[in-house]
Amino acid sequence: MSKAIEYTYFPGCMIPFRLPHFELTMREVLRRLNIELIADEGHTCCPEPTTFTGVDYEAWLTVGARNIAVSESTGRDTMALCSGCFHTLSMVRYTLQSDNETRERLNKRLKRIGMIATGEVAVKNILHVLHEDVGLERIRKSIVQPLKNLSIAAHYGCHLVRPIEATHMDDAEDPMWMEDLIEVTGAKPVDYPDKMACCGAPISPSDESKSFVLAGEKLLKIRDAGADAIVLVCPTCYTQMEMQQKKAIEHLDPEFSLPILYLGEMMALAMGMSDLVVENARRYHRVKIQPLLEKMGVGK
Amino acid sequence: MNTDSLDTSRLMRNQFKLRFAKCELIDLTPSSVSSDLEFRNWILRQPEGKTLRRCYQCGRCTGACPIAEIDQSFNPRLFLEKVILADESLAENQLIWTCLTCEQCEVRCPEHVKIPQILILAKVRGLVAGNTPQTALDRARTILSEGRTIQVSDPMLKTRDKMGLPSLGSPPVKQLAEALKDLGLVEKLENIESIYGGDRDE
């Protein structure tokens, strides 16, 4: 096998410490595709884009620019697994590229710590890497256990996709890359109304009940469309959809159960690494994924 | 008679100047500026805020907004109108923190106005008044002190180790502080009490 392709891995906070099975499964999936993620200890919190921006936008830009500077010093493209991190880094990168005045102002601060950020090095999310860099054909070849019986709905999450000029995703209203990946694993992608509707997580600190209404509506729409599971990328959406589902069971429907899979888990299952998923299923999934595994014939 | 017409013309000239100043964003002298006008001009000077000049108040943002759908008092178009009319009470309105930043309004906006970003700028202006949810303040404090949004515990590190995931080291928080020192954020956060109340971040 040729030398692995390397990306600088931007870890963030949620995935490595709260949901490490995200990182674990995706690292293994990428390894099968000859990709290595190299962490850099210089990175800090991105910072997260939903509350820190509203506390001090300038500080958000500065910390983000510092992380970009660390990434750029590695000479590799950077990949963030977390959608929040990706959003912050791609927004800051876009600002660095498009706004000279802000770039100079931020670099004045970075100069004090001996750094410089240009915005010239690519910031990618996992869909860029899988769908664009690796390509569906190569992934198809590594599928050994097609998820034939499963119907899966993709939830992209707002911050992975928008704003399109910074994220360089395929479409702001109807992105399709994740459906393409679902199809490659052998499962059936499920279309549902208001696919880009927000899961409600960003406002759970300020308005818990509204946050629940949004998540509940989304979960119902996906269930009514006939999905066996939801696949997603974002750790915040993941936590929200799992936590609010517990509430949905209390308030809406005691039978409600819609397993939430991380993209890396879905791909690992299709690539024959079900052990990796099963081992961590109990600990990291509040909504049981066992029925799903049984439907595809693993993990009894 | 004569003085009357003089006064009128002076008045008109002043009005014209004021209007001209608003359009061109020429900084008015501090004595003649209300704090609200400063708020409006500050927003319109920011790269994201500039896009507000294109707003023609069609209201599509409000039709698009998933929060407006469940709460009639949340009206993004009205928020933009307040900025245009230089009404800084917006920055102290708790409602702006129920913006999801989902950008559905911006996606649908016929003029590509950066609506969520403009609300973010308004949130920033409300910090000193305490119009920031407790969780957001706590998170910001943790980010500054730990370099992460969460406190990393030993079990977390052990789990990573067990899974064979690489060490991520400790974030260089001193360097972070040095880069941010001219912003005075640490000092600001020390003195702020949230008017929201509610739970602290875990």
Place this chain on the structure above:
Amino acid sequence: MGDTVIVVGAGLAGIQVSHQLADLGLRVHLVEKEATVGGLSAHLGKVFPTDDCALCLDACEELFSGHHRRCQYRSLLGTQKKLSLHTLTEVRSIKHEGDKFSVSLKTTPRYVLLDRCVVCLECINVCDVEVPDELNLGRVLRRAVYRPIPQGVPLAPIIDMNSCTKCSKCVDVCKVDAIDLEQKCKTRTIKADAVVLATGVEESSPSVLPGYAYGHCEDVLTQRELGRLLDSAGPSNGKALTASGRQVGSVTMILCAGSRDLNAVEYCSRACCTYSLKHAIMLREQGVDVTICYMDLRVPTHSQSFLERARESDVTFVRGKPDHVVVREGSPVTIVEDTESQKRLEIESDLVVLASPLVPHAAEREVFNSFLDKYGFAARHNALKGIYACGTSTGANDIPGSVAEANSVALEVYMALKGGA
């Protein structure tokens, strides 16, 4: 200086400029890609400012004096000696040679010979093939040999070879041997001294426009489609019916649906406010409730009366641009903020009608590219001397505006070719 002019497009502006130039003694070739003339106007039923049947407009100068009108099918288009009409004909290339233009034309077969057909329509009566009639939203059927627009000029039918079974019944029934199922494409080249683009606009399809459920719900229509419903020669004889055939009780109109929008068409289409008002008034005459959602109403002075009549007839106006249309129990519900009351409304109605932008036909064809701006519109005088444009090919416009421009361009062409100096 020669005196041959090619006019591309036989909509109202093209017809007008051709008549004027022929009257002034120039030799005119009027080239139309469709089987009949009239362009968009022929789809619209009644048209403003006179509320006449569009087919009854000959786009003549008498239009505005109101004394004398001619039907298109009685017009001089087919009889004027100096004017040759070429239907089903497209421009393949325009070459500039010295001070002349060599214009290559390609004519696709009608399969019905214009010089023989006496319009008895027996061929239509014997045809067994029935397909949905695209002009009428597919709600009624037409035959494989048919007239795309009733009373459209030329009056002879055309055969749609995509659905024709070549059973030859029409050939057998035709007593004047006017049907030739083996007719072939023809090309010819004409040397012209001037070319006038009157290529016009079409209503863009909102199917790519997110939010308004067009294509998902059959009761979300465009204004042109509503025009078909309200046309007394339309699929329901002028009655507003839903796709399921129910009498419509309420209609919500969305103006600027994809116009003045950086995500869609950036410019204002200029005619849609007025024809939306025209349709609103016609609906009110049938007792239908009408709500118009608008950002601002851009009604030209000569059509101001439509706004007044709409207000007098109790059309509801909501100032706000709707964001989306949801379908509840089969009916469309419009989500809009009423910016005056600052309330988010959910307007239930039987039909939602989108004022979809008018987009230039010329942009579809590479041959015109070098004459067009970024939106696909042409300048009235091209940088290349001898190339002119008028009507909606220079920008979306209403009929009076198009006709006025056609008149002015006719005089300019005449002055350039015959005016001496």
